[in-house]
Each structure stands twice: as C-alpha cells, then as structure tokens.
Amino acid sequence: MRLLLLLPTVTYRTVAFVEAARRLGIEVTVASERPSTFERANPTGLVTLDFADPAHAAAQARAFARAHPVHGVVAVDDDTAVVAAAIAQELGLRGNPVAAARAARDKHQQRQLLAAAGVAVPRFELLPIAADPERVAGRAAYPCVLKPLRLSASRGVVRADDPPGFVAAFRRVQAILEQPDVAGCGEWARHVLVEEFVPGREVAVEGLVMRGSVRVLTIFDKPDPLDGPFFEETIYLTPSRLARTAQQAIAVCAQAAVDALGLREGPIHAEIRHNDRGAWLIELAARPIGGRCSGALRFGAGGSGLGAGVSLEEIIIRHALGMELPTLDREEQASGVMMIPVPGAGVLRDVRGVVEARAVPLVEEVAITAHPGQTLVPWPEGSRYPGFILARGESSEAVEAALRAAHARLEFLIEPAD
Amino acid sequence: MSAADVRITAEPIDNGRCKFLVSEPLHAGGVRRFASPDEARGSPLAEAIFAVPGADVSEVIVSGNLVTVVKRSPAAWPVVGKAVGQAIRAALASGQPAVTSKPAASPEAGAAPVDDALYERVADLFESQVNPMVARHGGRVELIDVQDAVVMVRMAGGCQGCGMADVTLRQGIEAMLHQHVPEVKGIVDITDHTAGSNPYFAAAKK
Numbered sequence: 001m002r003l004l005l006l007l008p009t010v011t012y013r014t015v016a017f018v019e020a021a022r023r024l025g026i027e028v029t030v031a032s033e034r035p036s037t038f039e040r041a042n043p044t045g046l047v048t049l050d051f052a053d054p055a056h057a058a059a060q061a062r063a064f065a066r067a068h069p070v071h072g073v074v075a076v077d078d079d080t081a082v083v084a085a086a087i088a089q090e091l092g093l094r095g096n097p098v099a100a101a102r103a104a105r106d107k108h109q110q111r112q113l114l115a116a117a118g119v120a121v122p123r124f125e126l127l128p129i130a131a132d133p134e135r136v137a138g139r140a141a142y143p144c145v146l147k148p149l150r151l152s153a154s155r156g157v158v159r160a161d162d163p164p165g166f167v168a169a170f171r172r173v174q175a176i177l178e179q180p181d182v183a184g185c186g187e188w189a190r191h192v193l194v195e196e197f198v199p200g201r202e203v204a205v206e207g208l209v210m211r212g213s214v215r216v217l218t219i220f221d222k223p224d225p226l227d228g229p230f231f232e233e234t235i236y237l238t239p240s241r242l243a244r245t246a247q248q249a250i251a252v253c254a255q256a257a258v259d260a261l262g263l264r265e266g267p268i269h270a271e272i273r274h275n276d277r278g279a280w281l282i283e284l285a286a287r288p289i290g291g292r293c294s295g296a297l298r299f300g301a302g303g304s305g306l307g308a309g310v311s312l313e314e315i316i317i318r319h320a321l322g323m324e325l326p327t328l329d330r331e332e333q334a335s336g337v338m339m340i341p342v343p344g345a346g347v348l349r350d351v352r353g354v355v356e357a358r359a360v361p362l363v364e365e366v367a368i369t370a371h372p373g374q375t376l377v378p379w380p381e382g383s384r385y386p387g388f389i390l391a392r393g394e395s396s397e398a399v400e401a402a403l404r405a406a407h408a409r410l411e412f413l414i415e416p417a418d
Numbered sequence: 419m420s421a422a423d424v425r426i427t428a429e430p431i432d433n434g435r436c437k438f439l440v441s442e443p444l445h446a447g448g449v450r451r452f453a454s455p456d457e458a459r460g461s462p463l464a465e466a467i468f469a470v471p472g473a474d475v476s477e478v479i480v481s482g483n484l485v486t487v488v489k490r491s492p493a494a495w496p497v498v499g500k501a502v503g504q505a506i507r508a509a510l511a512s513g514q515p516a517v518t519s520k521p522a523a524s525p526e527a528g529a530a531p532v533d534d535a536l537y538e539r540v541a542d543l544f545e546s547q548v549n550p551m552v553a554r555h556g557g558r559v560e561l562i563d564v565q566d567a568v569v570m571v572r573m574a575g576g577c578q579g580c581g582m583a584d585v586t587l588r589q590g591i592e593a594m595l596h597q598h599v600p601e602v603k604g605i606v607d608i609t610d611h612t613a614g615s616n617p618y619f620a621a622a623k624k
Contacts, residue, residue, distance in 0.1 A: 007585065009619040015584045022588065030585050034619075037551040038590030045589040371579045372615045 001321055002027040004061060004073045004087065006080035008051060009034050012291050012369065013076040013313075020313035026321065029068065031061070044068050051079055054086035054098065061087040072320035075266075078105050078152055081286040084266075094320055096209075096286055100262035104286040107149045107193050110261065117260035120253065120280045122196035129177055129190050133170035136194070137163035143197040145228070146173050149188040153290070155383035159197055159228025169229075176381055198282065200275030202226050204236060205254050206289055206297065206312070207268045208319060208328065214255045214268065217312070218297060218330050219247055223400055232379040235403055236293060237336040237396045246274050253279035261286075267316050288312055292367055292388040296337040300327050336399040338389040338407055340368075342378045346414035348386065349373075353409040360409065362393040362402035375417050386412065424507050428499045436495045437574065438485040440506055444516040445480045451537075451563060452478045452517075463516035466505035473498045479562065480517045481541075486560065486572075532601075537564040539599050547598075548591055552577055555618040559591060567603040569595065579614020583607070 003021055007014055009032050021028040029044060030036075033051040047064050049057040061070065073093050075084035081101050088095025103109045114121045122145075127136060140160070146169045147157040156176040158169040170192065176182060177189050204220040220236035240247055254270050267288040273280045288294060289312070299310045310326045318325055348370050357366045370376065370386035377384070391402040425441040444463065453476070458464035464478045467487055477488035487502055509516040544561050552559055556576030563570045571591065577583050587607050595602045 007582070009582055011581060014581055018584045018588055028589070030589050032582070032585075036582070036585060036590060037554045038586065038593070041547070041551065042589055042593040045593050046585070368612045371612070371617055371620065374620065 001071045001323075002029060002069060003317060003321060004029050004031055004047075004064075004070045006031050006049070006051070006073065006075045006084055006087075008032065008077060008080060011076050013288075013294075016292075016294055016311065016313045017074065017076060017317070020311050021317055024314060024317060024323070026317070029064070029070070031057075049083065051083050054083045057083045058086040058090035062090050065091055072317070072322070074317055074320045075287060077287055077290065078150070078285055081105065081266075085286075088265075094265050094322060096263050096265055100264070101286050103261045104263065104284060105150060106188060107147060107283065108191065110284065111193070111195070114257055114260050114281055117256065119256045119260050120278060122198050122280065122282070124193055124195040127170075127192045127194055129174045129192055131170075131192075133167045136170070137166040140166055140194060141196060142166075143228075145195050145197050145231075146170060147193050147195070148173060148177055148182075149191055149193055150185070151176070151182065151383065153383035153385075154231035154233065154379065156380050157231045158380050159230075165229075172380065179381075197228070198273045198275070198280045199227070200273040200280070201242065202271060202273045202282070203240060203242065203250060204289065205250060205268070205270040205272055207254055207258075207270070208315065209258055209263050209265055209268055210319065212258065212264050214251070214258050215328055216251045216254065217299075217315075217328060219250060220296075220336075221396065230379040232341060233339045234341055235336060235338045235400060236296060237334065237400055238296065238330065239334060239396065241396055242274065246279075249279040250274060253281050254284070257281045257284045266319065267312075288316060291339060291385060292365075292369065292390070293337045293339070295365060295388070295390045296335045298331045298335070299329060300331065333392045334394065334396045334399045335390070335392045336396065336403055337391075338403040339385040340387040340389060340407060340410070342376050342382055342384075342386060343412040344414050345376060345378055346416050347373060347375055348412060349415055350413040351386070352411040352413065356409040357389065357406040360391075360402050360406040362391045362399060363389060363406045364392055365390040366406060366410075376412075376414060424510055426503045426506055428495060428503075436487050436489075436499060436502075438487065438499070438502060438506060440483045440485065440510075442510055443483045444485065444506070444509065445482065450480045450517045450519075452480075461517035462512065462514060463505060463509035466508065467502055470498060470501040470505070473501070479560070481560065482545075484558075484560070533564045533567065536567060536569075536599060536601060537561070540564060540569055540595065540602065543594060543598050548594060551590070552586065555580075556616065557586070557618060559586075562608060564602075567601055569602055569605045570608055571605060573607060573609040573611070576616060576618035577614075578609055579611045579617035579620070581617065581619040583609070583611060583617075 031047045031049045035048040036046045039046040049060050073084045073087045075081040085096045085098045085101035111124045143161045160166040160169040202222045206217040207214045218238045219240040220238050221240045224234045270284040271282040294312045297312045351368050368387040389406050391399045393399045427439040452458040452464040455468040467478045468475045473489045474491040475489050479486040558574040560572045592605045
C-alpha cells in the first residue's frame with residue numbers, strides 16, 4: 001500500500017508525517033516542489049511535483065502512479081491541500097473535490113460560500129490593494145480586521161479601530177503583499193479582505209471529515225485574547241473549558257462550514273469565535289493543525305495495540321488509505337502547546353534557558369525551531385514562530401501554567417539586523 | 419606546508435561535541451572512530467586529542483578533512499579547541515599518517531566484527547554516494563558508529579536543521595542502505611538539529 005505524502009520543503013510537519021507512515025509500515029513516496037538530491041537513487045520514494053499548478057501536479061502524479069500505484073494522498077498545508085484534491089480526483093483516491101479545496105484556500109471565496117449558506121461569518125468586503133484607503137476608511141464599520149486572502153499563520157492580519165487606524169493598517173498589509181515572496185504568487189496577492197471584528201473567545205477545532213461528516217477530534221481553547229492589533233497565536237489548550245452547549249454550537253458551526261464549502265474527506269482546522277450571539281466561523285482550512293502543534297494531540301488510552309497513543313498524523317494517513325481507524329477519542333490527560341512568541345525583531349544569536357524550561361514539571365518538549373543566524377520578524381510581517389513548547393497534565397489550568405513557566409525561563413539573544 | 423598554512427574552522431554542535439574542519443586532508447581511508455585512548459593507540463592525532471588536559475575526551479572521529487571531538491568536561495570549546503588545533507597542526511607537520519587504518523577484527527571478538535565490517539561498507543557508501551548527493555545542498559552526513567547493525571549518523575551543513583532532513587534520512591540514506599548494505603537493521607540520527615545555522619530548507623509555514 002503506497003501513500004503519496006505531499007511535503008513542501010518549508011513545512012514543519014516532515015518528521016511527524018514521515019515517522020507516522022513508518023510506524024504503519026506502508027510504502028511512502030514523498031513529493032515536494034523541489035527535487036531531493038536522492039530522487040535518482042530512490043525514484044519510488046521521492047518525486048517532484050509542481051505544487052504551484054495542481055492540475056500539472058496531478059498529471060505528474062498520474063505518470064508516477066502508472067509505474068508505482070498510489071493508494072492514498074495526504075497534504076500537510078494549505079497549498080498542498082489543493083494539490084492533493086487534484087491528485088485524488090485524477091487517481092480516484094479518497095479526497096476533497098478540487099473546487100472545495102480551492103474555496104477553503106481562499107478567504108474571500110470561503111466567506112462568500114459560507115455567507116450564502118447561512119453560516120455565521122463576519123461581514124466582509126474585498127478591496128484591491130490599489131484602492132485608496134482614505135476613501136474606504138470613511139465607510140468601514142469599526143472595529144474591523146484587514147487580511148490577505150491566503151497568507152498563513154495570521155501574517156498580514158491587522159485590526160483597525162478607526163479611520164486613521166484603517167489607513168495605517170491598509171498601508172501595512174499593502175506593503176506585505178508587495179513583498180517579493182508574496183507579490184508574484186497570483187491574483188489573490190492584489191486584494192485585501194476587510195471584515196468585521198468579531199469579539200469573543202476563539203477556539204481552534206481539529207476535525208476529520210468522513211463522507212462529508214465532521215468528527216470533531218478536539219477543541220483547543222486559546223487563553224490569550226486575540227483582540228489585535230495583530231493576531232500572533234500563543235497557547236492552545238485541550239480539553240476546552242467552554243460550556244458543553246458552546247462546544248456543541250462550535251461543532252455545528254464547523255459542520256455547516258464543511259457543508260457549505262463542499263469538503264468531503266480529510267482533516268480540517270477551523271478558527272471559530274464564540275460569543276453571546278453564538279459560534280462564528282473565522283477561517284477553515286482543509287488541512288491539519290500546523291507547526292509542531294499536533295504534538296499536543298494523542299488519541300487512545302495508552303497501552304498497546306490499535307488505538308493506543310496514536311498521533312493525529314497516523315489517523316490522517318489511515319483515513320487517506322482507507323485503513324481501519326483507531327479510536328478517535330483524545331487521551332484523558334489535558335495537553336497544550338505554546339507557539340513561542342517572536343521576542344523581537346533581529347537576528348537570533350542564541351537561546352538560553354532551554355534546559356531550565358524543559359525541567360519545568362509537565363513540560364514534555366521545548367523545540368527551538370529557529371536557527372542561529374535566522375532573522376526573526378514579528379507579526380504582522382512575520383509568520384514564523386521561534387519554537388514550540390508542549391506540556392501534558394491533569395488539567396488545562398496546570399498545563400497552561402507549565403507552558404507559561406517554561407516560556408519565562410527562555411531568553412532569546414537577538415542582535416539588530418543589518 | 420607549514421603549520422601556519424593549515425586553516426582550521428571549529429564548529430561546535432553543542433558543549434559536548436565539536437567539529438573541526440581542516441584545510442588539509444587528515445585521513446583518506448574512510449572514517450576512523452576512536453572511543454577510548456586505548457583504541458587511539460598508534461594514531462598520533464587521536465592520541466594527542468585524547469590527551470588534551472581538562473577536556474575528558476570520550477570520542478574522536480576522523481574522516482577526510484573533518485575531525486569530530488566529543489568531550490565530557492564542561493570546558494568551553496574555545497579553550498579546548500586551541501589544544502585540538504595544535505594537535506591537528508602537529509599531526510600534519512609530522513609527515514606521518516595522522517591516524518592508522520582500521521585494524522582487521524579478530525574472529526573471537528563476537529558481534530563487534532560484524533559491526534566493524536558493516537561500518538566499513540557503510541562508510542564506503544557514505545563517501546562514494548551519500549555525501550556527494552547531500553553536498554549538492556551544502557550538507558554532510560557523518561557516520562558515527564554501527565552498533566548491533568544499527569547505523570548512527572550525524573548531519574551537518576545544509577542538512578542540519580533542514581526541514582527535509584528526515585526525508586533525506588528515511589527516503590534517501592536509509593533507502594540506499596537497504597539497497598547496498600541490506601544487513602543494516604536501522605539508522606539513527608543523532609544530530610542536534612536545533613544548532614543548524616544554515617539549513618538548506620528552513621521550516622517557515624503552517
């Protein structure tokens with residue numbers, strides 16, 4: 001049984017997915033957008049696909065599959081989710097319709113479909129980056145949020161509370177969209193989505209869609225308020241401390257969004273806000289949680305055999321291949337992850353206190369993913385966390401305290417960039 | 419060539435491990451690993467490094483123009499590194515082989531000869547095929563040891579901290595080992611990837 005694993009070369013998810021596939025003992029072909037130096041040496045295990053052109057990638061996958069039959073395809077991020085859908089359609093594999101994957105990828109298209117289906121979403125308006133923000137600012141409703149249509153990790157997402165703030169935010173998002181790594185990415189980079197700011201508690205929903213039905217795997221609370229002006233994530237905690245009725249409303253909202261987009265199979269990651277008016281779909285992606293955050297998820301009760309301490313990645317791979325699924329109930333322990341905030345702008349020289357942070361009770365891992373010499377860029381221009389802290393314990397409160405204590409022990413030595 | 423002409427670059431991996439890149443080759447006969455002063459006997463460079471005062475060196479690996487030193491003491495590398503650099507320069511200046519070739523294993527030694535034989539074959543594979551491939555991305559893969567048919571490697575350069583290092587390890591190196599040295603039972607990456615300062619692919623997105 002062969003899995004085609006779509007791994008962009010810049011993903012954090014490589015180890016989690018590759019090792020999960022190894023544990024399952026399946027054949028794996030890793031597809032990336034740039035060639036591995038081992039591709040000639042292992043032509044069945046490595047292949048290069050044109051991730052920028054899903055239809056072309058599907059044709060390439062078709063050619064590959066003639067010699068090496070493929071039984072499942074898994075994407076790990078927003079871009080490859082569309083590629084995976086195209087490949088699944090081409091090869092007749094389990095996956096999402098391409099149109100649904102595309103709609104989930106584009107925040108404006110997503111908003112349109114959700115609004116048309118009656119899903120609670122913020123009011124929104126699409127503006128070209130060539131627009132005059134001075135003119136638009138006068139008719140905008142405040143507070144509002146400006147965001148690019150596709151950038152990940154809340155890069156370029158800025159709140160504005162009044163017309164001067166709108167103009168400043170617009171100019172800032174405009175500058176991000178004009179950066180070389182963004183400007184050439186397509187028509188979407190020439191637009192800004194302006195939407196109503198929705199107050200309330202934000203959660204992240206991890207789900208697995210099976211034949212169009214969402215199985216909520218977990219709801220992560222985000223204890224730090226995400227009220228802007230920028231939206232850098234910090235802590236995710238599960239189980240959620242929200243009331244059962246609120247959690248039910250959130251699950252209903254996620255299902256309604258999946259229905260509206262037409263997603264059929266595979267993982268979803270949704271950002272949903274809950275307030276006294278109910279659950280509001282902020283964004284939904286047809287991919288699993290990003291970064292190293294999936295380390296906070298473990299399914300089953302331990303011991304041995306199918307369903308014991310299974311990772312999210314293993315569940316996703318099993319589902320893609322049509323293999324038997326273990327229990328989809330999360331472990332009993334509380335767990336959490338902190339995406340370490342960018343401590344400042346500049347060149348990272350060293351991180352001190354890692355040993356001390358790892359020694360904090362309940363902390364399981366302190367992963368510094370930024371490398372010495374890397375330029376750290378704060379939000380909203382940046383989108384790369386310098387690392388992740390993971391913890392497990394008896395309660396969400398204890399886990400949250402451990403994450404904060406570990407973070408307090410870290411010291412980042414940063415020099416000004418040239 | 420005078421000792422002053424030799425350029426040595428120290429690349430500490432962590433406080434316990436440091437690589438020394440030397441402008442001149444030290445050992446052309448594959449990888450030599452010394453895990454004790456006894457094993458180093460007869461190899462002047464390794465003997466000298468084990469004798470560095472206050473370092474409590476536990477391992478010396480010599481391959482081509484690369485020397486990897488593992489120490490137990492908390493002494494800082496800038497201090498220990500000067501003595502290691504002197505040992506390297508002295509070995510090159512002597513005109514004698516810095517390290518001897520690996521001796522043939524005695525048949526009475528149990529499992530070790532099997533690992534030794536595997537080590538040589540894996541080292542040859544790394545030298546002839548693996549490292550030329552990863553070098554195209556500025557990487558290096560260092561064979562550290564073979565124990566019970568499990569290969570231990572350390573990745574460096576563009577591989578260290580690279581977002582695709584695990585793909586290189588599993589889909590590249592391990593696959594080649596299966597093909598060329600099928601007796602190998604596994605591969606372990608002991609790299610400190612957090613210390614990679616120049617990864618070829620840096621993780622950047624969700």
